[in-house]
Amino acid sequence: MRQRFACGLVVGKFAPLHLGHEWLIRQAQMQCQHLVLLSWSNPELPGCAPQRRASWLQARFPHLRSWVVTADWVDEQRARGVALAELPHESAPAAAQRQFVADFCLAVLGRPVDAVFTSEAYGDGFAAHLARCFGRPVQHVEIDRARVTVPVSGTRLRADVHGLREYLAPQVYADFVERIALLGGESTGKSSLGLALAEALGTRHAAEYGRELWEQQGGVLGYDDLLRIGRTQVARERELAGHCQRYLVCDTTPLTTLFYCRELFGRAEAELEQLARRHYHHVFLCADDFPFVQDGTRQDETFRRRQNQWYEQALQQRGLAFTRLTGSLAQRVEQVLQVLADA
Known part of the structure; x- marks a missing residue:
């Protein structure tokens, strides 16, 4: 024309x-x-x-x-x-x-x-x-x-x-999608919960990029890898959000990446600290109320308990509301669905 x-x-x-x-x-x-x-x-x-x-x-x-x-x-x-x-x-x-x-x-x-x-x-x-x-x-x-x-x-x-x-x-619809953040120490059922929730809600699930990179690199992560993980996790969420149905279930958040960065290296980049303050509409902390399962890559039950305590303190320090999930996988799914229904 x-x-x-x-x-x-x-x-x-x-x-x-x-x-x-x-x-x-x-x-x-x-x-x-x-x-x-x-x-x-x-x-x-x-x-x-x-x-x-x-x-x-x-x-x-x-x-x-x-x-x-x-x-x-x-x-x-x-x-x-x-x-x-x-x-x-x-x-x-x-x-x-x-x-x-x-x-x-x-x-x-x-x-x-x-x-x-x-x-x-x-x-x-x-x-x-x-x-x-x-x-x-x-x-x-x-x-x-x-x-x-x-x-x-x-x-x-x-x-x-x-x-x-x-x-x-x-790109437009993504801004109306509510992000559900799942936090929890090792062997607290977080990944299984993420998949089950996405299925129950008929939506998408943002898998944990840090785990993928850790496996690709033979269980070794460098200091710079942690910021890369935080950036990639956020980018993954942004990409998936526009293709969801109302909710995006996030298997992890940059807060988890910050924990591991401090744990492994005793410090973190300012950008990662800022990413760890990323807003999520609903935050859930998976309790460590069932037996620890060692899959050959995890540390131990003491580490799991300490990790969960760190998440709880970090959320409280940031003034972020969260819901603690307990019980079986089915019970946790029901708890999340009830919170969403009441929101």
């Missing part, structure tokens, strides 16, 4: 950025030499904070100029003398919202746009207002207002993000 416009604009809340938005943006891309994406939401909507929306746009459209503006950002620009009005509230008249976009184009982009792309009934009036402000024509290009190609809306997704997750790219 021939590029009809020098500069086009797509404005939206992108809360969340869904495949309908993406289809509209790609249709606009094909018709513009340059395309600008502008997003704001005032008030902000649950689960769709500005940082998230910015990361979604960057992940899905890395080659486009995208702006996610907030009231604070606008205030900073105004303090620097940039000719912008305050960020319009959702309830503000359409003229005020359109004027904000016109001012943004002239004061921030430094140029008018030639076209606006929408799937909305207001598109013609929006383009006409911009044209009056710019003193030149602005074309409205309407794309699938009936939402036939991608039959979804941000409102529907916010009401049922997990039920409608097929309308979100994995």
